Amino acid sequence: MKKRLALTQESFDRLLHWLNPVRELGGRKYEDIRLGLITVFIRRGCPCAEDLADETINRVIGKLDEIVDSYTGDPAHYFYGVAQNIFREYLKKRTYPMPAQISDPVRDPGQDYECLERCIAKLEPESRWLILEYHQEDKQAKVSRRKELAGMLNVTPRTLRMRVHRIKSALRECIVECRQRGSLQK
Amino acid sequence: MEKKSNDELTIRRYLLKELSREELEQVEKQLLADGKFLRQVLLEEEELTYQYARGELTGDDRRKFEASFLATPEGVEQVELAKNLVRYVTEAGRSTRPAAAHQEPKPSRSWPMRLMGLRASSATLALAALAILFAVTAAGVEFQAVRLRRQIDEITSRQPAPNPREQQLQEELSEQQARNKELVEALQREQEQRARAELALSESRNTRDAAPGNSIASIILSPGRVRGEGQSQDAVLGAGVARLSIQLALRDAAYSAYRAVIQNDQGEQVRSADSLKAENVANRRVVRFSLPAGLLPRGDYQIKLQGITPDGGYKDSGSYYFRVIRK
Numbered sequence: 001m002k003k004r005l006a007l008t009q010e011s012f013d014r015l016l017h018w019l020n021p022v023r024e025l026g027g028r029k030y031e032d033i034r035l036g037l038i039t040v041f042i043r044r045g046c047p048c049a050e051d052l053a054d055e056t057i058n059r060v061i062g063k064l065d066e067i068v069d070s071y072t073g074d075p076a077h078y079f080y081g082v083a084q085n086i087f088r089e090y091l092k093k094r095t096y097p098m099p100a101q102i103s104d105p106v107r108d109p110g111q112d113y114e115c116l117e118r119c120i121a122k123l124e125p126e127s128r129w130l131i132l133e134y135h136q137e138d139k140q141a142k143v144s145r146r147k148e149l150a151g152m153l154n155v156t157p158r159t160l161r162m163r164v165h166r167i168k169s170a171l172r173e174c175i176v177e178c179r180q181r182g183s184l185q186k
Numbered sequence: 187m188e189k190k191s192n193d194e195l196t197i198r199r200y201l202l203k204e205l206s207r208e209e210l211e212q213v214e215k216q217l218l219a220d221g222k223f224l225r226q227v228l229l230e231e232e233e234l235t236y237q238y239a240r241g242e243l244t245g246d247d248r249r250k251f252e253a254s255f256l257a258t259p260e261g262v263e264q265v266e267l268a269k270n271l272v273r274y275v276t277e278a279g280r281s282t283r284p285a286a287a288h289q290e291p292k293p294s295r296s297w298p299m300r301l302m303g304l305r306a307s308s309a310t311l312a313l314a315a316l317a318i319l320f321a322v323t324a325a326g327v328e329f330q331a332v333r334l335r336r337q338i339d340e341i342t343s344r345q346p347a348p349n350p351r352e353q354q355l356q357e358e359l360s361e362q363q364a365r366n367k368e369l370v371e372a373l374q375r376e377q378e379q380r381a382r383a384e385l386a387l388s389e390s391r392n393t394r395d396a397a398p399g400n401s402i403a404s405i406i407l408s409p410g411r412v413r414g415e416g417q418s419q420d421a422v423l424g425a426g427v428a429r430l431s432i433q434l435a436l437r438d439a440a441y442s443a444y445r446a447v448i449q450n451d452q453g454e455q456v457r458s459a460d461s462l463k464a465e466n467v468a469n470r471r472v473v474r475f476s477l478p479a480g481l482l483p484r485g486d487y488q489i490k491l492q493g494i495t496p497d498g499g500y501k502d503s504g505s506y507y508f509r510v511i512r513k
Contacts, residue, residue: 120274
């Protein structure tokens with residue numbers, strides 16, 4: 001069963017304030033830390049990376065009263081220390097392979113491709129064009145093509161990558177929803 | 187080959203698990219502390235995935251990528267999406283940019299047009315009216331034209347010429363604004379997911395006598411030390427049974443929460459259920475949860491129950507056995 005964040009509004013506000021007294025900046029830092037934790041756990045080969053990341057945040061929230069006045073330094077490093085402990089515990093408990101996607105039925109690759117087609121069709125024309133053109137070439141031709149695209153859109157290559165990354169994130173979410181709708185209908 | 191920065195090389199080595207322990211710790215700390223670096227890692231991760239999907243990774247790199255990325259469900263899903271997208275792009279071929287989004291470069295404006303573009307104010311409107319008069323009576327407006335030219339030169343000299351750095355900053359500002367919007371949406375989504383999960387949990391508890399094809403079977407288990415001891419129950423799952431509800435009698439009620447891990451007779455985990463609270467049912471302390479019947483083919487199963495300690499650790503709290511019979 002997926003762990004849920006033990007977030008009450010009050011504990012969340014306290015956490016954000018500890019990360020940065022300016023709420024918007026605290027919120028951004030929180031999202032970066034959470035995504036960073038998930039990335040660290042995925043790269044360490046943990047199949048339940050999101051659960052471990054949320055468990056890390058839960059523990060930090062639990063310790064907030066103790067550390068908020070005494071801790072000095074970047075709060076992100078404190079999260080890292082807690083994450084190290086969580087990972088060690090995970091390794092000790094792990095005696096068998098964890099199930100993959102335990103809440104999902106066995107996926108049909110054909111269905112995934114159909115979902116991708118439908119989701120691409122839903123994109124704005126400009127986004128659809130961009131995602132197609134970004135991946136058209138390979139190797140060195142790809143590099144030149146992407147510079148050309150950045151020039152056409154009047155953005156830096158980095159900004160172009162971010163835009164494509166966002167389009168792909170939206171596609172991923174759309175495909176998951178499409179897949180779930182397809183499972184319910186079976 | 188495009189020259190890579192030191193950061194990009196470090197990130198690639200990180201993703202392919204080539205870093206030393208000290209380097210790894212440094213990179214992981216930076217992942218949490220530096221949002222810009224994190225986004226760079228995610229972009230490189232995506233790029234590497236697409237290189238793999240296109241068959242551009244070979245030899246050692248390919249092996250390292252597979253060992254690193256195909257070890258988790260998220261990595262597998264990422265690779266599948268990349269392969270599907272590469273296939274789609276190959277089949278779709280080149281496309282032309284949509285006409286509506288394609289903007290022609292604006293022609294440079296003459297000083298009367300720049301004048302008209304200035305923020306509306308009573309003084310500006312008056313100047314615009316004077317500019318029109320100039321076109322009609324040359325002599326009278328000439329003096330005004332000279333004055334207006336001086337004002338325009340003053341305004342444009344205050345505005346710095348656009349430079350690439352400014353452009354980049356503008357783009358980064360737009361990026362940040364988009365991220366702010368994503369942040370608000372992400373928080374809202376988390377709250378909605380929580381509400382949906384609570385509703386689903388409440389609905390599953392209330393559902394007892396559902397329509398045919400959606401019924402629930404139940405078993406009550408007591409702990410046994412080895413297979414054969416205790417009471418191994420049979421769970422009969424007919425075609426219409428959607429879920430199996432399981433009640434575990436607690437040997438001791440020492441913990442506030444429990445975790446149940448269900449294994450098949452090969453020792454493979456079928457499902458785990460976390461944060462189970464002990465309840466009183468008919469004067470016994472029990473924990474309860476349910477499983478989709480689809481996860482349970484015919485065979486023998488073991489449930490390992492673990493108490494969750496205050497510091498988040500797990501302690502064994504009993505094993506339970508049951509057999510699924512399919513009808």
